[in-house]
Amino acid sequence: xxxxxxxxxxxxxxxxxxxxxxxEDRKNHVFxxxxxxxxxxxxxxxxHQVFTLLMDGLHLTDSPEDSPADGLSAASLxxxxxxxxxxxxxxxxxxxxxxxxxEYLASKGLHPIVMKGIVCRDLxxxxxxxxxxxxxxxxxxxxxxxxxxxxxDYGLTLVASNEDIHEASEVSYQNDExxxxxxxxxxxxxxxxxxxxxxxxxxxxxLDRVQTREIYGTTFHVLNPTDHxxxxxxxxLKHFLYSGFxxxxxxxxxxxxxxxxxxxxxxxxxxxxxKVYARDFARxxxxxGVKYLLSENHLQSCLSSWHVEKINEEPLLIDIMExxxxxASSKTRLHSSNMTLSAxxxxxxxxxxxxxxxxxxxxLKSVFPPLKGMRTRYPYLNKAPFLLPAAWVQRMAHYLKETxxxxxxxxxxxxxxxxRLGKERVELLKKxxxx
Numbered sequence: 001x002x003x004x005x006x007x008x009x010x011x012x013x014x015x016x017x018x019x020x021x022x023x024e025d026r027k028n029h030v031f032x033x034x035x036x037x038x039x040x041x042x043x044x045x046x047x048h049q050v051f052t053l054l055m056d057g058l059h060l061t062d063s064p065e066d067s068p069a070d071g072l073s074a075a076s077l078x079x080x081x082x083x084x085x086x087x088x089x090x091x092x093x094x095x096x097x098x099x100x101x102x103e104y105l106a107s108k109g110l111h112p113i114v115m116k117g118i119v120c121r122d123l124x125x126x127x128x129x130x131x132x133x134x135x136x137x138x139x140x141x142x143x144x145x146x147x148x149x150x151x152x153d154y155g156l157t158l159v160a161s162n163e164d165i166h167e168a169s170e171v172s173y174q175n176d177e178x179x180x181x182x183x184x185x186x187x188x189x190x191x192x193x194x195x196x197x198x199x200x201x202x203x204x205x206x207l208d209r210v211q212t213r214e215i216y217g218t219t220f221h222v223l224n225p226t227d228h229x230x231x232x233x234x235x236x237l238k239h240f241l242y243s244g245f246x247x248x249x250x251x252x253x254x255x256x257x258x259x260x261x262x263x264x265x266x267x268x269x270x271x272x273x274x275k276v277y278a279r280d281f282a283r284x285x286x287x288x289g290v291k292y293l294l295s296e297n298h299l300q301s302c303l304s305s306w307h308v309e310k311i312n313e314e315p316l317l318i319d320i321m322e323x324x325x326x327x328a329s330s331k332t333r334l335h336s337s338n339m340t341l342s343a344x345x346x347x348x349x350x351x352x353x354x355x356x357x358x359x360x361x362x363x364l365k366s367v368f369p370p371l372k373g374m375r376t377r378y379p380y381l382n383k384a385p386f387l388l389p390a391a392w393v394q395r396m397a398h399y400l401k402e403t404x405x406x407x408x409x410x411x412x413x414x415x416x417x418x419x420r421l422g423k424e425r426v427e428l429l430k431k432x433x434x435x
Contacts, residue, residue: 012057012058017124049325051084115137159172171183236281244319258294280433284311288317347435
């Protein structure tokens with residue numbers, strides 16, 4: 001069953017997305033919740049990075065003394081309002097910085113393709129109330145050196161200074177003063193990924209189908225609506241294969257599908273999703289959108305041939321709501337990604353193994369992760385990959401230290417919980433015919 005607080009959050013988001021939230025709705029929401037539920041509502045909104053949307057939906061953005069219920073004190077409300085204002089100001093500044101950065105690249109004759117980020121924010125009634133941690137840019141790999149030099153000239157620096165930028169599928173840059181964070185992608189998905197590298201085959205010739213769109217007075221190069229919606233679905237799938245994704249991604253996806261429904265080639269979308277066994281996953285996402293997030297929509301006619309009403313969306317929705325943004329709600333959930341990724345890799349290879357063999361393989365990968373999975377935490381592996389065994393030892397020493405600090409029983413409990421959750425999430429992959 002879906003948690004009652006999660007249902008309440010979905011209802012509030014639905015009202016905000018449709019622009020139909022009123023102060024009367026606020027009373028209906030908060031006075032039906034006790035102190036513990038109300039606190040959980042705010043915590044969950046922060047985990048899913050929809051906190052500013054929740055504050056909008058509850059009309060709690062102005063008067064500090066206007067406490068909505070006994071469960072939320074005036075002091076707590078004031079703290080939330082300060083956080084609310086700071087997030088909006090920060091996002092507005094990041095957007096302005098990104099516009100200047102993009103215009104700078106254009107002045108150099110460089111026109112990267114913007115994905116998600118500002119394109120998604122533009123879908124909302126109040127764009128800066130939908131936060132973005134970074135901006136994703138897709139480029140022609142042959143032009144990477146030009147982009148790299150231009151980005152450095154602009155004042156950004158590499159996030160991972162020891163990274164082999166020519167081997168990496170995506171390279172991240174940041175500016176500490178402006179909080180501008182840019183990810184340059186040479187492909188939509190990491191081509192060397194055994195679990196999802198094959199998703200790139202859905203986007204052959206994508207650079208030849210690029211469009212331009214004006215947002216905030218700046219002209220951006222963007223994927224065409226069909227490619228962008230397909231990418232959003234498969235990007236969610238990629239995170240689902242790790243530890244999950246939050247409701248904000250579903251909000252983005254459903255708003256995008258609704259706005260550009262007449263420009264989207266729904267037959268082509270269905271065909272490409274079917275190729276990579278993601279059609280039922282997409283059907284469940286659309287059902288969540290039309291059932292819980294869009295009170296009034298025109299998508300039903302576009303989705304008539306998809307028969308979304310016949311799919312059971314509830315298991316996926318529960319996983320989304322429990323996981324938080326990118327499934328990072330707990331360490332056990334993050335660690336469980338070893339099992340889902342391993343299951344997907346086995347499927348891509350066409351390997352059939354017994355349950356015991358699969359479990360043994362997963363445990364080994366958990367203890368001795370491959371080089372790619374270790375490079376982020378141990379940057380020295382980028383220049384000295386032969387030191388992987390040393391990194392394994394360092395990693396195990398870290399866990400032993402954590403075990404002594406938290407107690408052996410606690411560590412064993414976390415490990416067993418991670419395995420249990422991993423098994424449940426592998427079953428979800430099976431349920432939606434991804435594997």
